[in-house]
Amino acid sequence: MSIEELCTHLTELHSKSLLSDNDTFLFDCDGVLWNFPQIFTGAIELLNYLTAEGKRLFFVTNNSTKTQDDYAKRFNDIGYNAKPEQIICTAWLTAQYLKSIKFAGKCYVVGMQSMKHELEREGITICGGIGADPLPPDANAVNTNKLEFDKDFLGAGSILSSIATASCRSPTILGKPHAPMFDAIRLAYPDVDPKRTVMIGDRVETDIAFGNRQGATTLLVFSGATSEKDLDTLKQQVEKHAIERDLLPNFCVKDVGQFLRFLESTRKSLP
Known part of the structure; x- marks a missing residue:
């Protein structure tokens, strides 16, 4: 697909094709379905609509x-x-990854209680407080995502960089845009076909790159981290070969509510 064909603004016709040509829909949550506690208009209705369509x-x-x-x-x-x-x-995925490599050591968690809970549920022992358990030089370094910053606080990527530098270790990154998330889906559901899958997200560097690298159709919503102006700038950078083209979505739309309205309009127009 040429660069000119990417970043197409979604229409009723495109929405109809996305529905008929795909079996699986992957959704990011923050910035796509909600900015919690605000639930975006049409988000839950879209999920129920797609589920009702099988x-x-x-x-x-x-x-x-x-x-x-x-x-x-x-x-x-x-x-x-x-x-x-x-x-x-990623809390669940981290536990599944450590289980898959038959990790038998202790785990020091730089994260929330949810991570601790998912690890303990798989029988993984959690270390004590800071400084209580010196880590051996061969300790695994597993990171849930590489997001460097958020609106209110430093993201995991910032913390990861300092640990990676101090330990001289290269981390295993499980979150988007890397493959382990899709691998986990395919492991549980081998019949999921990337070519009949849509990834819907608001971040080009995580959601859209993830979907594109897995061979899915990608839909960017402008309700979160990426604005329409941002996308125009990115497209210009891709045309100049300054950044990779896998950051560009196949389609873009205002929000999931607009996608739902297109789908509902398509249904009403059927004879």
Whole structure:
């Protein structure tokens, strides 16, 4: 696909094709479905609409502050019947990764209680307080995401950089845009076809790059981290070969509510 064909503004016709040509929809959460506690207009209605159409939904988030169960409860509280296995969050993914490599040591958590809970649920022992357990030189370094900053506080990427520099270790990064999140879905659901999957997100460097690298169709919403002006600037940079083109989405739309309205209009126009 040429650069000119990317970043296409979504229409009713495009929405109809996305619905008919895809079986699986992946959603980022923060900036896409909500800016909690604000739930974006049409977000829950869209999830219920796609589910009623027989689509398989997963929620892929780099936010490690909640467990699978926490997220499932939040969805159920706001009107969508989500199951924990639909939630691919980095706290859960970290525990699954350590389990897959048969990690038998202790784990020092730089993170929230949710991470501790998911690790302990898999039988992984958590270290004590700061300075209580000196780490051996061969300790694994696993990071949930590489986001360097957020609106209110330093992100995991900033903390990761200092630890990686001090320890002279290269971390294993599990979150978007890296492959482990999609690998976890494919492991549990081998029939998920990337070519029949849509990734919906608000960050080009995580959500959109993740979807593009996995071979999915990508839809950027302007309700979160990336504005339409930002996208225009990125497109110019790609044209100058200053950044990689996998940051550009196939489609873009104002928000998930607009996507829902297009889908509903398409349904009404059917004979």
